[in-house]
Amino acid sequence: MKRFYIEKAGEFVGKEVTIKGWLYNKRDSGKVKFLLLRDGTGIMQAVMVKGEVENGVFECFNSLTQESSLIVTGKVREDKRSPGGYELSIKGIEIVQLAQSYPITPKEHGVGFLMDYRHLWLRSKRQHAIMRIRAEIIQACQDYLNTNGFTLIDAPIFTPSACEGTTTLFGVDYFGKKAYLTQSGQLYNEAAAMAFGKVYCFGPAFRAEKAKTRRHLTEFWQVEPEMAYARLEETIEVCEELLLFILKRVLERRREELKRLERDISFLEGIRPPFPRISYDEALQILKERGIELEWGEDFGAPHETALSQKFDTPFFVHRYPAQCKAFYMKRDGEAPHLALCVDGLAPEGYGEIIGGGEREDDLETLKERLEEYNLPEEAFQWYLDLRRFGSVPHAGFGLGIERTVAWICGLSHVREAIPFPRMLDRIRP
RNA sequence: UCCCCGGUAGCUCAAUGGUAGAGCGGGUGGCUGUUAACCACUAGGUUGGCGGUUCGAGUCCGUCCCGGGGAGCCA
Numbered sequence: 001m002k003r004f005y006i007e008k009a010g011e012f013v014g015k016e017v018t019i020k021g022w023l024y025n026k027r028d029s030g031k032v033k034f035l036l037l038r039d040g041t042g043i044m045q046a047v048m049v050k051g052e053v054e055n056g057v058f059e060c061f062n063s064l065t066q067e068s069s070l071i072v073t074g075k076v077r078e079d080k081r082s083p084g085g086y087e088l089s090i091k092g093i094e095i096v097q098l099a100q101s102y103p104i105t106p107k108e109h110g111v112g113f114l115m116d117y118r119h120l121w122l123r124s125k126r127q128h129a130i131m132r133i134r135a136e137i138i139q140a141c142q143d144y145l146n147t148n149g150f151t152l153i154d155a156p157i158f159t160p161s162a163c164e165g166t167t168t169l170f171g172v173d174y175f176g177k178k179a180y181l182t183q184s185g186q187l188y189n190e191a192a193a194m195a196f197g198k199v200y201c202f203g204p205a206f207r208a209e210k211a212k213t214r215r216h217l218t219e220f221w222q223v224e225p226e227m228a229y230a231r232l233e234e235t236i237e238v239c240e241e242l243l244l245f246i247l248k249r250v251l252e253r254r255r256e257e258l259k260r261l262e263r264d265i266s267f268l269e270g271i272r273p274p275f276p277r278i279s280y281d282e283a284l285q286i287l288k289e290r291g292i293e294l295e296w297g298e299d300f301g302a303p304h305e306t307a308l309s310q311k312f313d314t315p316f317f318v319h320r321y322p323a324q325c326k327a328f329y330m331k332r333d334g335e336a337p338h339l340a341l342c343v344d345g346l347a348p349e350g351y352g353e354i355i356g357g358g359e360r361e362d363d364l365e366t367l368k369e370r371l372e373e374y375n376l377p378e379e380a381f382q383w384y385l386d387l388r389r390f391g392s393v394p395h396a397g398f399g400l401g402i403e404r405t406v407a408w409i410c411g412l413s414h415v416r417e418a419i420p421f422p423r424m425l426d427r428i429r430p
Numbered sequence: 431u432c433c434c435c436g437g438u439a440g441c442u443c444a445a446u447g448g449u450a451g452a453g454c455g456g457g458u459g460g461c462u463g464u465u466a467a468c469c470a471c472u473a474g475g476u477u478g479g480c481g482g483u484u485c486g487a488g489u490c491c492g493u494c495c496c497g498g499g500g501a502g503c504c505a
Binding site: 026027028029030031034050079081082101102103105106109110111112113115168184205211212213215216217220221222224299301303353354356400403404405415426 | 461
């Protein structure tokens with residue numbers, strides 16, 4: 001017989017099953033006692049009435065504490081009075097461990113307290129829903145890329161040098177030498193793209209930014225596709241397809257979780273392509289119309305991104321930023337060399353940037369000049385320059401931030417809930 | 431790093447410079463359908479640390495620590 005899981009309770013009506021799980025909560029009314037059991041897939045109410053179960057089983061109810069681990073057997077029934085519509089009539093209870101007094105109660109708590117107990121907080125309904133959606137989004141990224149000709153080529157976590165300047169890197173001791181935790185797999189992705197054509201890497205990135213906002217983690221995950229011979233417009237197409245694929249997948253498979261988070265599902269369902277593509281110059285114009293002045297050449301700050309993302313009901317792309325505010329490897333626009341052939345993908349509803357990417361500089365001499373302009377040591381980038389010496393081609397790619405995407409799709413107010421164990425300025429525990 | 435707000439029972443929060451309190455959680459008892467159940471009783475405090483003002487400080491001042499919100503930068 002199939003193993004029973006609470007989320008599949010409907011397939012077991014009338015059958016006797018075993019739930020291996022934990023006590024989420026309990027209630028009683030004298031001779032009727034209710035256990036709310038969770039097994040990792042969902043929560044199900046179990047009930048027992050005095051006289052209808054063995055006395056020992058009935059009496060053990062009083063000793064049960066929140067989050068005690070239990071193995072409960074009984075028969076599955078449909079019952080409208082039960083949350084979820086299905087209920088277990090208890091036959092037997094085996095106590096695996098009686099939990100000590102559990103710190104997280106069914107009442108309200110502050111974020112600081114909950115973050116201190118992140119290892120336990122993950123058991124709560126809301127966090128459970130977020131993590132299942134996160135897993136679905138990650139799988140959707142991989143499914144989309146794997147079925148569209150991309151090969152997964154992992155990039156290293158230890159790196160000998162910076163790819164976007166050294167100020168935001170975490171340094172580590174590497175057998176007496178200085179190494180850094182990667183802030184992006186991109187440079188290695190470019191090498192991989194020259195070998196495999198279309199590639200992607202998926203993994204954590206580390207940025208030692210002293211940023212204390214709802215959108216920053218010092219350790220975050222990203223998926224980074226890179227494509228040989230791709231230009232900016234094609235890259236934006238891939239960004240759009242990937243986002244649509246993710247949305248469709250989550251709406252198909254994680255609808256219950258979205259409901260639990262009280263996400264506005266109809267908003268997500270209403271998202272249709274094509275997503276607007278606006279240039280940096282057009283974005284400045286939009287901001288101006290809204291009374292927000294920004295000098296040309298300045299990068300967008302949080303208020304600018306928020307204002308822009310409130311204008312659209314879908315994700316949208318801002319392309320061709322001033323080259324001066326972008327990284328050294330960005331290719332310049334041949335027709336307007338003061339612009340970089342780059343793109344940011346922004347989520348609507350005030351969420352802002354979730355994607356950053358663009359074309360990479362493919363000319364050896366130009367790239368050498370850039371390294372000098374940006375004060376980067378050329379010798380550390382010899383391997384990277386090799387990619388321009390041996391069969392250089394136009395190429396482009398982008399990075400999609402997982403936590404920011406999760407935060408947007410789930411409607412979270414802070415990315416810290418979008419990752420199991422967030423690492424932030426001033427928080428590295430648990 | 432800067433600006434703003436906060437730190438009181440396990441948790442969420444009250445308390446004019448004058449006797450530290452409530453709800454939840456814990457414990458005990460009651461209730462045959464509960465839905466963050468309900469009812470009764472009960473235990474629980476160095477008011478973040480240090481220093482100062484005052485007859486008297488949870489409350490005012492200084493400083494440090496911790497948390498929350500925001501900014502610069504970014505996925």
